[in-house]
Amino acid sequence: MDGERSPSPSTGRRAAAGVALLTFAGAVVVVVVVLLRHPVELPIALILLFATVAAAWSALVNRGLARLLAAAVAIVALVTVVLLPEIRSFLVISVVVGLVLASTAAARVAIGRDLAPVTGGHIALPARHGVLLMNPWSGGGKVGRFDLEDKARSIGVTPVVLQRGDDLRALAEQAVAGGADVLGMAGGDGSQALVADVASQHDVAFVCVPAGTRNHFALDLGLDRENVAAALDAFGPAVERRVDLALIGDRVFVNNASLGVYATVVQSEEYRDAKLATTAQRLPDLFGPGTDRTDFRFAKPDGSTARSADVVLVSNGAYRFTSMNGFGTRARMDEGLLGVVTVTVDSALDVPTLIAAEMAGQISRFRGYEEWTAPQLEIDSGQPLVDVGVDGEALRLPPPLRFRSLPGALRVRTPVDAPGAAPAALAPTGVVNVVRVLFRVLSGSSARSHPQRVSTRVPGQRNVDGFTDRGETP
Incomplete structure (x- = not known):
């Protein structure tokens, strides 16, 4: 089939686009109104939430008296947020989050499959x-x-x-x-x-x-x-x-290989039965005072050499990350490239920023986040064995670890x-692009501004439209 894919959206999809735009606008209006009415208290509430997260992180990565003190600070900061007069910060945050989630769900329905790429086949x-x-x-x-x-x-x-x-x-x-x-x-x-x-x-x-x-x-x-x-x-x-x-060495993988904090935690025998408890137990060993960061050495795109990172993810094709939850998905796996992502958390003060970026679906804006693509990558380490999670399987491999794409x-x-x-x-990147696409759907146009040419003909074989290359019915 040769032609253009530019279907007009159904009435239901156009309605979903309207709902997505309205609920997103509602979230913005709520934030603006609260800021106008409480120009001091809302920033204070956000600062206290920031302090709560930072103190909670300190409690997790410390032991003994330091853990108790950090936990007490986190509790006091959280209680203060709840007791702030008039602002009702938790109610405001809940309403905004609810509106954003509703907007996201409606946007997925509205955009449908219009942005799906045409792949050879x-x-x-x-x-x-x-x-x-x-x-x-x-x-x-x-x-x-x-x-x-x-x-x-x-x-x-x-x-x-x-x-x-x-x-x-x-x-x-x-x-x-x-x-x-x-x-x-x-x-x-x-x-x-x-x-x-x-x-x-x-x-x-x-x-x-x-x-x-x-x-x-x-x-x-x-x-x-x-x-x-x-x-x-x-x-x-x-x-x-x-x-x-x-490839990692001579071992094939279809998804990704992870190194660093996650790979180390999953090595524990207790992890499968008690994920949260095991993670909390291991955090002081990984991030606590005096802990040496995992020794990783690898070349970055600018030619410099990285000396450490808390998380390194090498994938078969580049992931599109909005958050670290579930490691995202890949738009393509046919470009002959590895995706590389590193995350580095330098201090407890980085954690609230990381969590905020995660919740906003903007993990790439976190200052300790880097990503690039390359046909191959070598990661060296001074450790005799490196913890690696390969397609979900916990391994310990000797460095250097050599990764290569097999196009x-x-x-x-x-x-x-x-x-x-x-x-x-299926989803556009960035708030501006999402809003632009939703307005296109609402107006009755395809979410794709430039329709793709579709050509899947292979001589002598039936193609995806059910016809041979000579246009004969099968």
Whole structure:
């Protein structure tokens, strides 16, 4: 199909745009009115909240008497905010946050999928010999809950269910050696990476079935993670395209590798059962007085050498971060680049600023935040082993850690009717751009100001419109 995608928004989407603009304007009006009525008390309330967060952080990273004193300061500051006369600061903050959340939800409905990028791809023929490997323990037992084994068998796909002690890579290699032309994995991202590596090495098409806990790879491929069984349709006529993989040493990953605070905390055996308690217990060791920051050395885009960071994230493709919660999503995974993000917290006074940037969805404005892209990266350290979380798996690896992008290494298939785009690809960046897009939708125009040309023709194969390159019906 060659043409332009510029659909007019429905009445419902236009109404959602109006709601988004009105609720955002309402949040601004509330702040302005409170400032006019209480020009002194509101700033005082914000300063006290700042002090509360900074003192609470000091309590978390200290022990003994220092922890008790910091906790007392945090409590006194918080109580003072509550007792400020007339301003009712918590009510004001709650109203503003509620309006912003409502505006965000309505904006997502209004913008819809208008901004989704057109990625290269073609309609591939059904698998001749499809094999689906399954991890029955992943995602709390999603393989059994969604009856994936029987559903795979019903469409002519050979199911292989892992047993205790099985070598997943060996099973994937056996499947390819047995003639599999499409290899799938139902499990978490660590398993996805391992099987994708095998598929890549043999240039066999790969199917991702989101049967894990988070399935960030599936999300960024544009799959519906809630409808797990729908991913099996990729063994039939499916959209096939090439995406990148990434390496740390000789290990492939599909999402990211994290170093620093998070990677160290998740090494604890207690972390899975008590995440918050374990994190609180480890914070004094990581940020407390006299603690040496993790020794990381790596080149920055300006040619200088970084000597430390609290968090380092190296990803397969650049993430779009509005916050550090969930590590964001990727608009594309086909540009042959690693995404690199570092976060450095120098003192307790940085924490309120970091939290404010996180809550506002503007994490990139935090002064200790840096991001860039590169085809490769080397991270050295004086430590004999470095804690690394690779696609959610806790590892300890000897430095230097060498990262490299593998451009277009994986042939990946997704169902024709899958959503087809990651959240990062569907939303504009920056408040001004969001408002501009919402006004376009409200006026009855597409959210995209410049419609994209769509061309997915591949000679001799059916394309995404269901026609061959000669315009014949299938």
